[in-house]
Amino acid sequence: KGGWLFLFAVLYSAALLFGMVFFIIMYSDLESDYINPIDFCNKLNQFVIPQYAAHAFIAVLFLLTGNWTAFLWNVPLLAWNINKVVNKSHMYDATEIFRSLPQHQKEAYFKTGFYLLSFFYYLYRMIAAFIAEGDV
Secondary structure, three states: OHHHHHHHHHHHHHHHHHHHHHHHHHHHHHHOOOOOHHHHHHHHHHHHHHHHHHHHHHHHHHHHHOOHHHHHHHHHHHHHHHHHHHOOOOOOOOOOHHHHHHHHHHHHHHHHHHHHHHHHHHHHHHHHHHHHHOOO
């Protein structure tokens, strides 16, 4: 039971990690003038809510299954994302993007690190759970 949940979490965190790498590449393209601000915002805005929802979904799964350590690990970023949505600062604005680009980049680097650490933590928990269950 726990092993399959963490296998799912490994796959989810890998997808979120690749998503954040895409965001970082897009920031670099914007800085290098390979993409204009309007196209940049249109491309990234379509991924913001799905990314937040995916992270919230995995956090809720940990809560519902009683994996408290994994849930508590996800709470700060979950709270950050919820705060951004509540304050309506989660979407990218083409008129403000160059002013707020350094902050967005820092957030993307932080989330990339978070999802990378999460990936390895979930991988460890998955292996430990499968060994404990005797399925390996």
